[in-house]
């Protein structure tokens with residue numbers, strides 16, 4: 125009798141141990157689920173089966189994502205000056221809803237973004253004290269204006285006997301399609317020297333142009349299409365075309381001899 129009772133108690137103990145073991149196993153399996161948040165702010169979920177090595181692998185790949193070649197200095201400049209740094213080129217047309225605040229310049233003859241107004245006035249005033257004066261040939265151009273420039277040139281080519289498609293292709297070699305011109309941002313200016321208003325490479329021989337190229341960054345402007353970078357910008361050397369990007373970005377871009385495209389490349393995947 126005592127032996128039977130002992131046998132039953134032993135059986136109960138073994139059963140209890142087994143049941144609590146199973147409960148513990150299930151609980152621990154659940155608590156292994158963890159969530160880690162990377163520096164980039166996104167979270168990575170690890171499931172309960174992940175080993176330590178797996179966790180390290182996930183952490184490593186989250187760091188890898190963080191460092192997609194982005195240059196910290198460029199990112200810092202970009203985050204503070206984003207509104208001045210919009211990129212417009214053949215591969216990056218402006219958004220359809222791109223809007224800007226314009227201000228009259230050159231005694232009401234032209235309009236440009238209000239962002240550059242004060243800097244332009246200061247730059248031209250300082251140049252004047254050095255003995256240089258300029259003729260601003262072009263500033264803001266609307267989408268429609270750019271399209272009409274393209275149409276005009278296409279008509280000229282077609283007048284010479286070219287078919288429409290061929291004429292358009294020819295025109296796009298020199299003229300940006302509507303939506304892709306920097307002038308539509310209101311941040312670009314074609315600045316010619318008063319003594320030579322030819323919009324060609326002869327500008328670079330002018331002391332006034334040299335002064336602009338050397339000093340524009342102090343006022344937030346860059347030479348947008350440098351001589352040796354046409355393979356990157358897709359535009360031939362234009363010593364007259366200056367682009368406002370804000371003082372901080374201009375200093376960085378000009379000192380490091382970059383184009384806006386190269387600056388963007390340094391930002392990584394933004």
Ligand SMILES: [Zn+2]
Nearest residue numbers: 312313314365
């Ligand atoms: Zn221009």
